Amino acid sequence: MPIWKRNLIVCWFGMFVAGLGMSQIAPILPLFIHKLGVENTGSIAQLSGAAFGITYMISAIFSPIWGQAADKYGRKPMLLRASLGMAVIVGCMGLATNVYVLIGLRLLQGVITGYGTACTTLIATQTDKEHAGYALGVLSTANIAGSLLGPMMGGFIGDHVGLNDVFYITGGLLLIAFLATAFFVKESFNREDKKVLRFQELWRLVPEKQLTITMFITFFVITVALYSIEPVLTVYVTSLLPSGHTHIALIAGLTFSASGLATIFAAPRLGKLSDRIGPHKVILLCLLAAGILFLPQALVTTPWELMGLRFLLGLTVAGLTPSVNVLIKRITPAAITGRVFGFSMSAGYLGVFGGSVLGGQVAAWVGIRYVFIVTGALLLMNAIWVYFKVYRKLNNGEKGLAR
Structure with a gap:
């Protein structure tokens, strides 16, 4: 099997798990916040919105930073960092004792993000031009598939096992993604730009x-x-x-x-x-x-x-x-x-x-x-x-x- 196909399979699984985790957590956030002791309906809605939105806002800030690190150190190290970091942080959400700890962990999840960026960059740069569109098209289905199954899976686990277990299971799946990346993703990375560029210098290279x-x-x-x-x-x-x-x-x-x-x-x-x-x-x-x-x-x-x-x-x-x-x-x-x-x-x-x-x-x-x-x-x-x-x-x- 060509290396780009093997990398695509592993990255697809990782992005699928990441999409699954994000989408299955979102529907149970209000229920989990209520379980953490918040009784007022209006407060639950506000805190759920804050816990959901803060991850995306912080991700928007840190995504270019991790993109620069991927160009400097390679894409595989960023995949390992993001998958292991998310596995630990999402798993710890199940141990949260109050809503502010939960929001803090959601903030950290936004900081540690970068799995999708590293996957996209790896597949884009390691796949030959004739297959790049196909490979990126397949990769784009991973997050969508995870988002489709996530709410159903999160609701089922929350109803039949427990709300905390949603976080533990998601963390476990992300840990599997980390191990699959460590053993099966291959990258021949040669750093082309030895200098750390400021934004103005980077923009001049575009x-x-x-x-x-x-x-x-x-x-x-x-x-x-x-x-x-x-x-x-x-x-x-x-x-x-x-x-x-x-x-x-x-x-x-x-x-x-x-x-x-x-x-x-x-x-x-x-x-x-x-x-x-x-x-x-x-x-x-x-x-x-x-x-x-x-x-x-x-x-x-x-x-x-x-x-x-x-x-x-x-x-x-x-x-x-x-x-x-x-x-x-x-x-x-x-x-x-x-x-x-x-x-x-x-x-x-x-x-x-x-x-x-x-x-x-x-x-x-x-x-x-x-x-x-x-x-x-x-x-x-x-x-x-x-x-x-x-x-x-x-x-x-x-x-x-x-x-």
Whole structure:
């Protein structure tokens, strides 16, 4: 088996476990905070929001730092650091005696982050150009698959075993990811840049500054779009069902899963397509299709219509993150790939936070249906910008970057 395929399998498992851990912990946070002694419903909501959001905010700050360390020391050491650190920290959450210890551990989880950045950088730099799109497409399904299974697994363990055990089991899985990385990931790393660069010096080494900024903003918009719907989707599904319906949680779960299942199916195929026709074309087409598909979701009258549109949306979203990563790889010198991917991941973490805030605020001020309209409009505006700043530039003579 080629080394890049073996690395891809191990990184897929690690990112799957990381996604599983993040998503299975989120639904039980309010219950665990209540168990730690917080009785007031409003306080539980506030503290749950703080415990959830602080990890992403701190991750956005530290992701470029760990990206720089990956360029300096290698990507495998960063995978080992992040997986072992997360295993210890998440496991310790099950031992928390009060909510402030829990929030402190969530903060540390944000500090120790970097597994996804190191995985993406390793696969991008160790995979040959002909297979990079496919490999990054497959890798992008790992976090999605973990996020799909996480809430169900977390709820099942919390109900049938215990809330603390959710953290212990997640920590154990991350420890397995650490061991798999230690024994099976192979990296031939040669540090190309011996000097520690300040941001200004790093930025001077980026040859395609405008394209790089456009990709950062596009990745931010993609994650905003994905997470703007999450806070309101269950409420929206409830409004589409007859009063007194007894299977709201199941139908809401299926609606959540529809786009993720489609993404898992389509991401490797669209990754191969970006290898063949160029990632800039896939990004533009998928942004346009995703923006258009968000709009009719505001007009549905049944959950089944919404579910179908969410599945189609997942097919388009599948082409976005892998193609953005492929294009960033192609326009970035190898010596600074980790740091650039670190900034890209920061944009994604900020998008998670921004999307959650946007969806909640739009729903509160003008109604849930307008969340879909605003999100669709945001994607379409991004598509127009990508057309002028990326597509036309790469199509008009700069074939080396396009392919």
